[in-house]
Amino acid sequence: MVITSSVNLPSEEELTVPELNVSTSALRAGAFHLGKHCEDIQNEFLLCRSELDDPRGCINEGKAVTGCAINFFQKVKKSCYEEFMQYATCLDRSSGDMAFNRCRKTQQVFDGCVKDNLGIDRPDFGYFTEARIHKSNRPAPPKPERKVYPDATPGLPDDAPRPAAKYGSRFHWLE
Amino acid sequence: MSTVAGDLAKKQDLPPPGGYKKIPFARIPQKSYMSGFQMFAAYITATGIGMGVYYLTAKEIRQEQIEMRSARNVIQPILLAERDREFLKQLSRNRKEEEDLMKNVEGWKVGTWYGEPIYKTEPEDKLITPILKEFYVHASYDDYYNASTLKLWS
Secondary structure, X not given: OOOOOOOOOOXXXXXXXXXXXXXXXXXXXXXXXXXXXXXXXXXXXXXXXXXXXXHHHHHXXXXXXXXXXXXXXXXXXXHHHHHHHHHHHHHHHHOOOOOOOOOHHHHHHHHHHHHHHOOOOOOOOOHHHOOOXXXXXXXXXXXXXXXXXXXXXXXXXXXXXXXXXXXXXXXXXXX | OOHHHHHHHHOOOXXXXXXXXXXXXXXXXXXXXXXXXXXXXXXXXXXXXXXXHHXXXXXXXXXXXXXXXXXXXXXXXXXXXXXXXXXXXXXXXXXXXXXXXOOOOOOOOOOEEOOEEOOOOOOOOOOOOOOHHHHOOOOOHHHHHHHHHHXXXX
């Protein structure tokens, strides 16, 4: 394997947190409100992940994402369990890819319940596909320095003579 | 000879009274239901209605796709966070397994070929994702088979 003993890997305890133990239909059913509830945390994690391109650097951000998701589903379970299960079951059984368009009625009931109890509006259907700017407190990783080669070919000096092209320009019709 | 047979023999084959029907040799043009203008009008109308319905349906499908992508974008970081943790745990386990397996081999260093690293220009602490076969090298073949079916064929 390519992992040598000089590669730092986090220990098992550092990586063990309670995981989100729900099925796809539940994730899909709660996705929009969950995204709104955990928007900042998720954006922070994804920014970190894409900036560093290294799972080791974003362990804490990832834990925050999972914790936020667990927190959201616990809240939903406390206040809107019936409506949520109805909606998730509808998504699960109505189509093969758990499409949203088959379950608008149960979705409306669930949306109303979440709005009343948790105060989260369902965002617009394309809200999470839009690009937006995320403000982060984490310092950005340093940019790779430009390499300087000692034996690179030296360029012309600035005061070198630059006569007109001997046989005219390639773009003669523009000049 | 009997009289009946004599009468039959005498009967001649003659045209029916009033003569034969005339042979229709003139061209009979097919009945036309529409004029050319009407045909063009019908074509344009049908195409126009079809394009309108197509536009509405395509718009609806596009919206559904965007909605699905939106939901998946929310779920993705959750799954990625969980996957990262499990991935790092498994890398530790693999490294430990290799240490145990090769502890009696003299000069063996984990992740290298007797101390010769695979990537020489990379920094030492860089985490390089192993290929699938290396990642599953200490697992059973069934596990590797399932993972490769999922990952390499899809």
